[in-house]
Amino acid sequence: MERTLLQWRLLSLLALIVALFSLFFASRSFQETQGNTCSLLPHDHFWISSKRIVTPDGLISGSVEVKGGIIVSVVKEADWYKSQRSRVKVIDYGEAVLMPGLIDVHAHLDDPGRSEWEGFPSGTKAAAAGGITTLVDMPLNSCPSTVSPETLKLKIEAAKNRIHVDVGFWGGLVPDNALNSSALESLLDAGVLGLKSFMCPSGINDFPMTNITHIEEGLSVLAKYKRPLLVHAEVEKDLEIEDGSDNDPRSYLTYLKTRPTSWEEGAIRNLLSVTKNTRIGGSAEGAHVHIVHLSDASSSLDMIKEAKGKGDSVTVETCPHYLAFSSEEIPKGDTRFKCSPPIRDSANREKLWEAMMEGDIDMLSSDHSPTKPELKLMSDGNFLKAWGGISSLQFVLPVTWSYGKKYGVTLEQVASWWSDRPSKLAGLHSKGAITVGKHADIVIWEPEVEFDLDEDHPIHFKHPSISAYLGRRLSGKVVSTFVRGNLVFGEGKHASDACGSLQLAT
Ligand SMILES: NC(=O)N[C@H]1NC(=O)NC1=O
Ligand SMILES: [Zn+2]
Ligand SMILES: [Zn+2]
Numbered sequence: 001m002e003r004t005l006l007q008w009r010l011l012s013l014l015a016l017i018v019a020l021f022s023l024f025f026a027s028r029s030f031q032e033t034q035g036n037t038c039s040l041l042p043h044d045h046f047w048i049s050s051k052r053i054v055t056p057d058g059l060i061s062g063s064v065e066v067k068g069g070i071i072v073s074v075v076k077e078a079d080w081y082k083s084q085r086s087r088v089k090v091i092d093y094g095e096a097v098l099m100p101g102l103i104d105v106h107a108h109l110d111d112p113g114r115s116e117w118e119g120f121p122s123g124t125k126a127a128a129a130g131g132i133t134t135l136v137d138m139p140l141n142s143c144p145s146t147v148s149p150e151t152l153k154l155k156i157e158a159a160k161n162r163i164h165v166d167v168g169f170w171g172g173l174v175p176d177n178a179l180n181s182s183a184l185e186s187l188l189d190a191g192v193l194g195l196k197s198f199m200c201p202s203g204i205n206d207f208p209m210t211n212i213t214h215i216e217e218g219l220s221v222l223a224k225y226k227r228p229l230l231v232h233a234e235v236e237k238d239l240e241i242e243d244g245s246d247n248d249p250r251s252y253l254t255y256l257k258t259r260p261t262s263w264e265e266g267a268i269r270n271l272l273s274v275t276k277n278t279r280i281g282g283s284a285e286g287a288h289v290h291i292v293h294l295s296d297a298s299s300s301l302d303m304i305k306e307a308k309g310k311g312d313s314v315t316v317e318t319c320p321h322y323l324a325f326s327s328e329e330i331p332k333g334d335t336r337f338k339c340s341p342p343i344r345d346s347a348n349r350e351k352l353w354e355a356m357m358e359g360d361i362d363m364l365s366s367d368h369s370p371t372k373p374e375l376k377l378m379s380d381g382n383f384l385k386a387w388g389g390i391s392s393l394q395f396v397l398p399v400t401w402s403y404g405k406k407y408g409v410t411l412e413q414v415a416s417w418w419s420d421r422p423s424k425l426a427g428l429h430s431k432g433a434i435t436v437g438k439h440a441d442i443v444i445w446e447p448e449v450e451f452d453l454d455e456d457h458p459i460h461f462k463h464p465s466i467s468a469y470l471g472r473r474l475s476g477k478v479v480s481t482f483v484r485g486n487l488v489f490g491e492g493k494h495a496s497d498a499c500g501s502l503q504l505a506t
Pocket of ligand 2: 232292293340
């Protein structure tokens with residue numbers, strides 16, 4: 001009798017356990033199938049496998065485990081079969097490359113205030129489609145410029161629920177705040193990742209240029225926060241335009257003559273006169289100077305190398321358009337190619353590639369700086385009057401790869417230029433590498449797959465017609481983009497909700 005009772009109790013206990021288990025798994029699969037609208041993949045815990053994973057320890061064949069948006073393990077193929085992976089989704093990407101998502105530290109999304117130029121939704125959709133998982137937005141071209149806690153707040157409001165990838169902000173160092181340390185501190189306290197200034201007119205009225213005293217003062221405040229100053233290094237100088245020379249405004253060479261290399265050289269020389277303060281023991285130790293979009297690969301680059309050698313905390317970026325194009329090949333009146341500093345000749349482009357391969361240029365950024373097509377004056381073709389800025393955001397990865405192939409660019413270099421170095425510059429220490437503990441910000445792409453960037457190719461930034469890369473054949477197709485574990489882009493589609501998060505400095 002007692003035995004039957006015991007059996008009966010055990011049986012009910014067993015039934016209860018089974019019921020609890022089924023309830024647990026049913027609710028889990030309910031959660032997983034009832035659309036996570038932030039992701040095209042209904043899983044919080046999964047593995048991604050690839051024969052080519054770019055890790056800080058080199059290229060491996062293996063799998064990456066993602067849980068709760070974080071990379072929780074990275075295993076080589078040989079160890080993968082031993083690891084526990086039952087009941088967890090596995091996505092096998094085969095030969096496609098798995099790499100840290102790109103971090104673009106220089107993009108103008110023009111929101112709020114000029115969202116007819118770009119805007120957070122279209123800009124971040126283009127980023128996601130291009131394998132960029134974090135963007136750092138420049139403080140100018142939006143209206144107002146981001147130069148105070150109040151104007152940063154407007155950015156934050158404008159970005160809410162409208163960003164498809166993670167976004168951080170640079171603040172502006174302008175004459176109004178540069179000599180006022182409490183104004184700068186309040187901007188830095190509000191969460192900008194660092195500051196940006198211009199050494200020449202920016203083209204935007206509420207973003208005036210700074211002089212070297214403003215920069216020096218700014219650096220002393222940035223030192224306390226250990227955040228960088230990004231500098232547009234060109235300085236206006238008198239031009240020596242010979243009489244009788246061809247000054248056709250539709251000719252790219254005319255524009256090139258208006259912004260010679262001496263403008264970059266002059267600004268960089270002046271800038272490097274204060275970067276010694278950033279050395280260990282210097283008055284601005286902890287601050288860092290980052291020169292944006294270097295075009296001149298001659299004296300400017302030599303000076304930067306020398307400053308680095310002396311221990312100045314200095315880095316430099318260039319952009320894909322300086323590596324892909326040369327002044328000789330820019331068609332008459334084709335203002336899609338107008339940017340500042342300008343694209344120089346092919347000998348200079350060779351030297352820029354040399355500097356990339358030698359490690360003298362630290363990283364790449366897009367300097368995606370679009371406008372409305374009307375302001376590109378495409379029908380006029382007047383290089384002197386058209387808006388200066390290249391639209392490239394979605395294509396920087398295939399462009400880097402396509403034009404870098406002949407120089408022997410490796411996948412590890414691409415990850416260093418586009419993820420590791422930028423993450424360090426922006427202080428985004430949870431990002432930038434495929435390692436345990438980092439955000440699962442991942443791009444899957446096929447370097448060998450070629451495509452024509454023609455009218456039929458889906459382009460997600462606002463004004464495809466002004467892209468300088470239209471008509472090019474490129475190599476490197478982005479298959480999938482994960483931001484903190486959310487599959488935000490895959491098979492040509494975006495996740496329905498914009499679930500990017502703001503990356504504010506604390
Ligand atoms: N204001 C602005 O975006 N300027 C950018 N455009 C460009 O070509 N270079 C720049 O600095
Ligand atoms: Zn600039
Ligand atoms: Zn810019």
